[in-house]
Amino acid sequence: MRDRPDQPRAADSGNAPRLTDVARVARLSAMTVSRALREPEKVSAEARARVAAAIAETGYVPDLVASSLTSRRTRLVGLVIPTITASIYAATVAGMTAVLRARQFEALIGDSGYVLDGEEKLVAAFLGRRADGIVLSNVEHTGGTRRALERARIPVVETGNLTADPIDMVVGFSNHAAALAMMGHLAGRGHRTIGFIGAAVAGNPQAADRRRAYDEAVAAHGLTRAPALTIECPSDLEAGAKALVRICERHPEVTAIFAASEVRAIGALLECQRRGWQVPGRIAIAGFNDAGMGAWLVPALTTVRIPREEIGRRAAQMILDRLEGRAIAEAQVDVGFELAVRESA
Amino acid sequence: MRDRPDQPRAADSGNAPRLTDVARVARLSAMTVSRALREPEKVSAEARARVAAAIAETGYVPDLVASSLTSRRTRLVGLVIPTITASIYAATVAGMTAVLRARQFEALIGDSGYVLDGEEKLVAAFLGRRADGIVLSNVEHTGGTRRALERARIPVVETGNLTADPIDMVVGFSNHAAALAMMGHLAGRGHRTIGFIGAAVAGNPQAADRRRAYDEAVAAHGLTRAPALTIECPSDLEAGAKALVRICERHPEVTAIFAASEVRAIGALLECQRRGWQVPGRIAIAGFNDAGMGAWLVPALTTVRIPREEIGRRAAQMILDRLEGRAIAEAQVDVGFELAVRESA
DNA sequence: TACAAGCATGTTTGCGCAAACATTCCAATC
DNA sequence: GATTGGAATGTTTGCGCAAACATGCTTGTA
Numbered sequence: 001m002r003d004r005p006d007q008p009r010a011a012d013s014g015n016a017p018r019l020t021d022v023a024r025v026a027r028l029s030a031m032t033v034s035r036a037l038r039e040p041e042k043v044s045a046e047a048r049a050r051v052a053a054a055i056a057e058t059g060y061v062p063d064l065v066a067s068s069l070t071s072r073r074t075r076l077v078g079l080v081i082p083t084i085t086a087s088i089y090a091a092t093v094a095g096m097t098a099v100l101r102a103r104q105f106e107a108l109i110g111d112s113g114y115v116l117d118g119e120e121k122l123v124a125a126f127l128g129r130r131a132d133g134i135v136l137s138n139v140e141h142t143g144g145t146r147r148a149l150e151r152a153r154i155p156v157v158e159t160g161n162l163t164a165d166p167i168d169m170v171v172g173f174s175n176h177a178a179a180l181a182m183m184g185h186l187a188g189r190g191h192r193t194i195g196f197i198g199a200a201v202a203g204n205p206q207a208a209d210r211r212r213a214y215d216e217a218v219a220a221h222g223l224t225r226a227p228a229l230t231i232e233c234p235s236d237l238e239a240g241a242k243a244l245v246r247i248c249e250r251h252p253e254v255t256a257i258f259a260a261s262e263v264r265a266i267g268a269l270l271e272c273q274r275r276g277w278q279v280p281g282r283i284a285i286a287g288f289n290d291a292g293m294g295a296w297l298v299p300a301l302t303t304v305r306i307p308r309e310e311i312g313r314r315a316a317q318m319i320l321d322r323l324e325g326r327a328i329a330e331a332q333v334d335v336g337f338e339l340a341v342r343e344s345a
Numbered sequence: 346m347r348d349r350p351d352q353p354r355a356a357d358s359g360n361a362p363r364l365t366d367v368a369r370v371a372r373l374s375a376m377t378v379s380r381a382l383r384e385p386e387k388v389s390a391e392a393r394a395r396v397a398a399a400i401a402e403t404g405y406v407p408d409l410v411a412s413s414l415t416s417r418r419t420r421l422v423g424l425v426i427p428t429i430t431a432s433i434y435a436a437t438v439a440g441m442t443a444v445l446r447a448r449q450f451e452a453l454i455g456d457s458g459y460v461l462d463g464e465e466k467l468v469a470a471f472l473g474r475r476a477d478g479i480v481l482s483n484v485e486h487t488g489g490t491r492r493a494l495e496r497a498r499i500p501v502v503e504t505g506n507l508t509a510d511p512i513d514m515v516v517g518f519s520n521h522a523a524a525l526a527m528m529g530h531l532a533g534r535g536h537r538t539i540g541f542i543g544a545a546v547a548g549n550p551q552a553a554d555r556r557r558a559y560d561e562a563v564a565a566h567g568l569t570r571a572p573a574l575t576i577e578c579p580s581d582l583e584a585g586a587k588a589l590v591r592i593c594e595r596h597p598e599v600t601a602i603f604a605a606s607e608v609r610a611i612g613a614l615l616e617c618q619r620r621g622w623q624v625p626g627r628i629a630i631a632g633f634n635d636a637g638m639g640a641w642l643v644p645a646l647t648t649v650r651i652p653r654e655e656i657g658r659r660a661a662q663m664i665l666d667r668l669e670g671r672a673i674a675e676a677q678v679d680v681g682f683e684l685a686v687r688e689s690a
Numbered sequence: 691t692a693c694a695a696g697c698a699t700g701t702t703t704g705c706g707c708a709a710a711c712a713t714t715c716c717a718a719t720c
Numbered sequence: 721g722a723t724t725g726g727a728a729t730g731t732t733t734g735c736g737c738a739a740a741c742a743t744g745c746t747t748g749t750a
Contacts, residue, residue: 028729030706035729074410085435094430104470106453107454108452374700376700411705414704414707416705
């Protein structure tokens with residue numbers, strides 16, 4: 001096919017040294033060199049030394065593409081997150097890549113833009129690259145995504161919420177229990193009219209679970225029940241600020257807001273600063289998640305702490321365990337949550 | 346080698362359909378199927394239709410690993426950033442992956458932890474995976490990194506600062522000019538004693554450029570010059586807060602702080618809130634970068650706006666241009682900066 | 691009618707490596 | 721001394737695909 005004389009080629013020719021080049025220099029077979037790199041304990045100390053010297057001499061860099069083709073392992077794990085520009089997902093990415101990289105795995109990262117169809121496209125792209133495993137950041141998927149993952153027969157971890165109908169493995173926490181705990185805290189502080197700012201619940205089990213917890217707490221504690229006390233909006237500072245204002249206009253008697261994301265809560269809190277409203281004096285504000293600067297604001301944000309980095313680490317570990325044939329103790333891991341009660345509520 | 350009868354294999358056997366399976370169903374050669382997928386204009390409409398039908402029937406997913414081995418193209422671009430959990434780099438990642446994904450490329454992302462040796466390890470890992478291009482997030486590298494990249498003969502983009510000694514291509518801006526502009530703004534507002542909080546300059550040309558601009562501005566505008574007015578610290582909220590306090594203790598006459606990162610500035614600003622110091626009345630605060638929530642704080646942060654997402658997009662585009670044989674107009678692109686004068690200074 | 695030109699399609703080969711199988715060699719055992 | 725077992729190393733083959741080259745077929749033109 002191509003002109004490839006079987007001689008040491010200069011590094012400047014664009015022809016990188018291959019396993020056979022190392023083998024020739026080391027006076028060993030290619031197979032022994034390959035083993036020296038992957039399973040050094042199966043090779044004599046003498047051979048190991050000769051291989052090391054030959055690699056240093058040739059500047060050989062193993063070609064993981066060819067290795068993947070023949071071993072049917074790419075050491076690649078795909079990760080789908082809603083958006084890379086949100087610190088909670090950045091923490092998950094950091095945890096996951098740290099565990100993967102320590103084992104010579106790399107992550108392929110894609111942001112779905114919070115759109116299920118985007119997730120399906122990313123999964124297809126990752127499967128085309130023959131990723132050894134896939135991590136998803138929600139538990140709601142298109143039929144196409146589920147089918148593709150089931151056909152691929154690779155380890156899959158869903159994260160973010162516990163689910164009754166997992167594809168394979170799950171690392172999550174109970175959004176319902178966490179939101180219920182925060183509502184309990186607010187009610188315990190004497191708040192009787194509490195507003196709720198969250199994501200649209202349609203097709204979003206996590207958002208639906210948080211909202212359901214709100215409704216249940218309203219009923220359980222005998223709180224004010226009114227449609228205008230709850231708002232669905234995107235998770236950004238501006239939306240949080242606007243939602244706060246709208247709730248307070250319709251219900252001036254509101255004394256607390258539970259914002260089901262950290263950025264919505266911070267947006268609301270900063271809006272209060274702008275208007276000179278005392279927090280928590282005039283209105284208390286509680287958030288959800290703790291990856292941003294909520295702890296540093298004045299007043300510091302009361303929120304729900306989710307171990308986002310741990311989620312990434314556990315997900316990666318479960319994928320690795322399965323790939324390396326270790327038994328998975330529990331296919332569904334609950335990492336739990338913690339109320340971070342600070343100043344704002 | 347393996348038992349692989351040349352018959353349609355069931356999806357449940359773990360044997361995914363290959364190009365030849367599609368070819369058999371479509372009654373075409375494997376090569377025509379391959380072309381129909383990659384260069385559809387070179388194939389008849391009839392053949393395209395048969396291929397499409399056969400792919401739908403078999404559920405074929407092209408194996409990009411095998412494709413990469415034979416085409417010597419992985420459609421993978423490596424990106425090294427200091428840390429994934431900083432919004433300025435998240436913006437660059439978002440810009441880069443958006444451009445890459447539109448062309449069926451994926452990014453391999455690694456965080457160096459602000460350590461040059463970490464960068465070298467990541468570059469080695471990316472080269473082992475035969476990435477088609479590499480993007481680095483600084484212009485300072487180990488000798489090993491430079492040598493490895495030069496031997497690999499692939500397009501490389503350095504980002505973040507303009508440099509006199511590029512490896513290949515650069516997308517950056519002048520940290521010196523940007524910092525000088527901000528100092529000019531502060532001096533123009535009448536501040537005569539200005540503190541500076543930045544990163545350690547040793548081995549960090551960007552930090553050194555910002556600091557040099559501060560020194561030059563102090564001299565040019567005849568400002569107070571004192572060692573205790575400048576502090577080197579990490580880029581986090583707490584460090585920013587502590588640095589502010591230390592400068593004010595030693596120099597109570599200071600009226601403005603220039604923090605050479607957004608999070609240091611926000612840390613300082615929030616510390617002022619905590620202490621009840623008016624900003625900018627008691628002390629003015631200016632930052633650098635605009636990817637976080639500086640615009641939303643009360644008072645809103647005056648800062649330098651760097652188009653971080655554009656940096657990611659341009660870097661990806663330059664890599665793609667080179668890979669696809671298009672001429673690069675300028676190997677060093679200056680994306681510029683903009684002063685965002687808001688309330689805090 | 692002959693033939694060039696170009697398009698659509700087919701055949702052969704090998705990318706660089708590791709799985710599977712084969713061989714060699716040495717020490718321990720009887 | 722013959723046999724066995726196992727460790728170290730070697731040989732053959734093919735992973736799934738695309739590059740390079742080859743062939744056939746249509747159309748237009750002299």
